[in-house]
Amino acid sequence: MYVCSMKKPKPKERVLDVASNLFREQGFNSTGVNQIIKNSNVAKASFYDHFKSKDSLAFEYLTQRHIQWFEGLRNFIIEFETSEEKIIKSFEYLKFMNHQENFGGCVFLNMLSELKYKNIDAYEIIKNHKLELQHFFSDIVRDEHKSFLIYMLFESCLVESQVYRNQEIINKTIKYLKIKVL
Incomplete structure (x- = not known):
């Protein structure tokens, strides 16, 4: 049986x-x-x-989301070797997440806009998520200025694709990266 x-x-x-x-x-x-x-x-x-509270649930939610999101990003680029391929694939991950979550945007920025500042633990998770993303790009691109520019483009794509509910800004950014930055 x-x-x-x-x-x-x-x-x-x-x-x-x-x-x-x-x-x-x-x-x-x-x-x-x-x-x-x-x-x-x-x-x-x-x-x-x-x-203990809804705020402690928010902390746990953000912690779990942080781990899952970075695991997904790393798995998305794992098979690529060059920094150029990894960067482009990272932006493709945004497109994948937009499709998965119906252009819901960055849950960390969404949560940031709603939390009271006294929820220090949740704010720390949000800041650490963004810092880890900066480190992620600086580990791939060893040039400090380039990696910062790529991080800022990535963050802009997150917000803009949520606002316009399409992939156009990400596609334009990928083209720009291929021509101008990478």
Whole structure:
């Protein structure tokens, strides 16, 4: 007899999964704890066993997202060897994420616009995410000025593709990089 070994996600995992979707779709401030609890199918006590508050959930969400996002980016460029290929493929990753998340933009910048400054832990995750992205490009491109320019172009593409809800700015940037920068 075949027995399925698929385990039901634990309450904390369900809460994080539901919160991730709701924060992306509705925004942080428009998503209530009761909605997260209901959609996660967990008891209120279970929610608070894992998260002291919605702010602590935001911290956990951003931490998890940071890890997943960079893992996805690194996997996206892993098979490429030259710095030029890795940079171009990094911008292709933005296009992939836009397609996956319906041009939702950078969840870190989206969250930044909604958080109260007193949520220092979440702000640190956001700043560290952006710093790690800068280091990511400087590790690929050893020229400090070029890597900074590439980082700024990348960030601009994140925002602009969200605003216009298309890939055009990323495609133009890739062409520019191939001709002018790389």
